[in-house]
Amino acid sequence: MLDFFINRPIFAATVALLMVICGAISMVVLPIAQFPSIVPPTVTVTSTYPGASAQVTADSVTTLLEEQINGIQGMIYMSSTSANNGSSLITVTFEVGYDLDIGAVDVQNRISQATGQIPPIVNQSGIIIEKTSTDMVLVVSLVSPNGTYDDTFLGNYANIYLNDPLSRVSGVGSITNFGLREYAMRIWLDPDKMAALGLTVSDVTNAVKEQNQQVAAGLIGSPPTDEDPAFQLQISTLGRLTTAEQFEDIIVRTGSDGQLVTLADIGRVELGANNYQGSSALNGIGCANLGVYQLPGANALDIKSQVVKTLDSLSQKFPEDMEYEITYDTTTFVKLSIRDLVITLFEALALVVIVVYIFLQSWRSTLIPLVAIPVSLIGTFAFMMLFGFSINTLTLLGLVLAVGLVVDDAIVVVENVERQLQEHPDWSRRKATSIAIHEVVGPIIATTLVLQAVFIPTAFLPGITGQLYNQFALTIAFSVGLSSINSLTLSPALCGIFLKPTREEDRNVVFRTFNSLFDKLIEFYGGLIHFFIKARLIVVCTFLVLGALTAYLSVVWPKAFVPSEDQGYCFGLVELPPGSTVGRTDEVMASVVKKLTENEWVENVISVAGRNFLTSTNQTYAGFVIPIFKSWDERGQAHTAKKLIMDFNREFKQNPRATVEFVSPPPITGLGAVSGFQLQLENLPAVPYDEFYRDALKMIEAANKDPRLMMVRTPSRIDIPQLWLDVDRTKAKLLGVNLSDVFNTLQVQLGSLYINNFNLYNQVYQVQAQAEGWGRSNPQDIGRLFVRNSDNDMIPVSTIASVESITGPDFIPHYNIYETVQVLGSPNVFEGYSSSQAVVAMEEICARALGSQYGYEWSGTTYQELQAGNLAPFIFGLALIVVFLLLAAQYESWILPVMIMVTVPLAVLGAILALLATGRPLDVYGQIGLVMLIGLATKNAILIVEFAKELSADGQDPVEAAIGAAKLRLRPILMTAFSFILGVVPLMLATGAGAQSRQSIGFVVFGGMLMATVLTLGIVPVFYVIFQRMRERAGIDPTMKIESIDHSKQAGL
Secondary structure, three states: OHHHHHHOHHHHHHHHHHHHHHHHHHHHHOOEOOOOOOOOOEEEEEEEOOOOOHHHHHHHHHHHHHHHHOOOOOEEEEEEEEEOOOEEEEEEEEOOOOOHHHHHHHHHHHHHOOOOOOOHHHHHHOOEEEEEOOOEEEEEEEEOOOOOOOHHHHHHHHHHHOHHHHHOOOOEEEEEEEOOOOEEEEEEEOHHHHHHHOOOHHHHHHHHHHHOOOOOOOEEOOOOOOOOOOOOEEOOOOOOOOOHHHHHOOEEEEOOOOOEEEHHHHEEEEEEEOOOOOEEEEOOEEOEEEEEEEOOOOOHHHHHHHHHHHHHHHHHHOOOOOEEEEEEEHHHHHHHHHHHHHHHHHHHHHHHHHHHHHHHOOHHHHHHHHHHHHHHHHHHHHHHHHOOOOEOHHHHHHHHHHHHHHHHHHHHHHHHHHHHHHHOOOOOHHHHHHHHHHHHHHHHHHHHHHHHHHHHHHHHOOHHHHHHHHHHHHHHHHHHHHHHHHHHHHHHHHHHHHOOOOOHHHOOHHHHHHHHHHHHHHHHHHHHHHHHHHOHHHHHHHHHHHHHHHHHHHHHOOEOOOOOOOOOEOEEEEEOOOOOOHHHHHHHHHHHHHHHHOOOOEEEEEEEEEEEOOOOEEEEEEEEEEEEEOOHHHHOHHHOHHHHHHHHHHHHOOOOOOEEEEEOOOOOOEOEOOOOEEEEEEOOOOOOHHHHHHHHHHHHHHHHOOOOEEEEEOOOOOOEEEEEEEEOHHHHHHOOOOHHHHHHHHHHHHHOEEEEEEEEOOEEEEEEEEEOHHHHOOHHHHHHOEEEOOOOOEEEHHHHEEEEEEEEOOEEEEEOOEEEEEEEEEEOHHHOOOHHHHHHHHHHHHHHHOOOOOEEEEOHHHHHHHHHHHHHHHHHHHHHHHHHHHHHHHHOOOOHHHHHHOHHHHHHHHHHHHHHHHOOOEOHHHHHHHHHHHHHHHHHHHHHHHHHHHHHHOOOOHHHHHHHHHHHHHHHHHHHHHHHHHHOHHHHOOOOOOHHHHHHHHHHHHHHHHHHHHHHHHHHHHHHHHHHHHHHHOOOOOOOOOOOOOHHHHOOO
């Protein structure tokens, strides 16, 4: 079969061209993303209990819903926040790859079982269940350049005209309108006038419900009728009111003398906002900021393209002085990262070309391995499409590393054909090719199977680790498999046409010098191997010492999940003293934005006041900014995101009005809000929350003293100024006051009450009642409130209640049902500590500072890191076992695989030494590199062992066979090794977007392959001799041929 392709070169070329055509078509249509679908999908449950405190919301709403949701299929953890504005947000996180549609339906079914137990007002307000993601792709800013429109108008315009069309874009999970002040019909009540007229909030709410309602007035002439009317007429009337004037005319009370009391008599009505606790701005100017979140597995670049297309269409109808900007765009990082990877791919290709040309010294010889690169790499895209992959960081990293691999088999073929032509100048090119290809078909298939055996098992791993390994591993497996096919079909065909023997005297002086030096190197190497074989006891002892060192370093070396990248932006978290008003927050935010916009490396600054970024809760004393940096090319290495974040923190550290902290985004968008670790302390014994919180603070204080940690803090607070209203229930009953009237009055006047709805701009908005601002500005204003008793007398609330100042939590978080204090922090990277060391430090501190009273769990990125870390030894062990079994089957021996695999510990040692030299932890990319090294290290050993056993079968002494095979294979081994090693140099030297991930895997495979190549050449021949001597002692003839599977016959070649 091999001779068939040698004799039919056009047929071989056709096979290769079909690979390229299929791959090229696939390459055009494949989706592009930063990562494959590795972010756990989430479902959120949002509800509101108007006027309720955080504790009341948690007890009467959140806990009831959580108890129903807990244990739902596919859930890995559940978190929630219950805030002082009555909002409840539950986030259910599912396993990676879980069907989100099924998850949302299951949550909906569980929630329906709890609706009868929660307060009716919560059901009336609505419980919203959404498939969501924390993976924000874009922020669209709607601005008014000349200031014609304020942020309230812009936010509502976006809500009315942009939200729905953008939500329909394929792949969009949700749209968040940051700082939105949604329209509402606000009824501002005057407590003094109401008391003077003897009216209560129940009178107001009942009047609004009666006179503002949706009416179905019926039909005239609808059958059956006594007569047969000619027409059927629909009756319409004014049901729901639409203007503030109509609401002011609502009659609250009529007197016996015909006197009317309307809403206008006891307050005023305006079209306002449903809340006034937040605002949104771009570079300090009010605007609407829309966050576009993608669904898990969606294509970010497609979303960006469709969003821009939709906005371009909608902007044609914008009013004058309104336009949109894409101010936050994660796809820029994706595109630049992929662009840089493609550049790295071509750089690696160029270096491989140089190496191959230096060794083969002929453009004819060099051309043949080079043809293998586009054929194998482009053909791989067809398999990527077949398996549902995308063009992402992992698949492109796989292709970059494959550049040095796909030429290996072709190099082996070309080098062996050239050797045959040199040794037999009278042979024809086709005869030399035929003899040569039959000599190397076994090693080619064996090495291909070994490389694929390393990667393919990892593709079936579960969770985020499996997803990270999957596309990287299979991409390399596809390319190596195609390379093997190409080397046995097209490469022999081209050798039979193009190769011709080159006399040494015909080479130029550079190549003659190179060959002369290389021949001397071969002789020196042969002598060195002879010395090693004589001193094999020392070699074995040295190997054992190096193996022990490898095992030790593998255990103690710091581990990490994925490196933190310069993504072109950061987050700034702003927090004022607890209880500060949103007006004060706006002032501080404006000053922060002003300083940031003055920085020459900041392009835009998005700001949102009144919202805590870490907890996704509305807080008047909190806000956040997103500085968007200028492009990576403009900033260069001197102004990376890490450096700018350090500068910002230094600049804002002494801010007297607020705490301002700048942090990096998470390394994988969608896994947590910010970078670093996330620890959830759980109140297992259910002690009072303030006691639990104080114990957590002691632990945090201890953590900040640990040199392995930095910036350990919690977003939770219990020192928020609050008021305790002590109602004398006995006195209330004696005065004939219904307690529900007291609480209803407090809720409406001080907290606002959602009464019902009205229609405007084809939207449905809320009608809300609340006291005027001057009637709820200080604690004494509670004395303005009155309730009616059973004798129709107006009783001041202050008569039956007293007020005292207290402090309490602004929100109460839960994690897996338990009350929790979320602890955030980072490893002290400035001292060289990694995330795995930070995890160990926190666990030690928790055990020491908290004992066994409280529990803790990890979430977000840290949860996934621990899951990945637990699988790392299994992955590496599985790869070793599969390779060993494959080699055992290949050589029908349990001994030879051990001899071949002695190179693996050496490769691992080289990888760890490379990390040691650069101060890097071993992250997931490095772990992938280690698995890859198993196949690469054994590949070189296979080439030596295959030829050594052939020489042994021809009757040579094991020592002669080992030395002869090592010398014979030195040139192709160095050629393939250097082509791969230099092929990863661009990864090591990567800069810009996505550079950290490329450097992580680049240093690991560079150090590992370099060490493995050098030591393999010295150790494998020694171990070959040792094992052959063992066979002698066992009574086995060492010259007897060790049968291996004849792949060429088995494959019909």
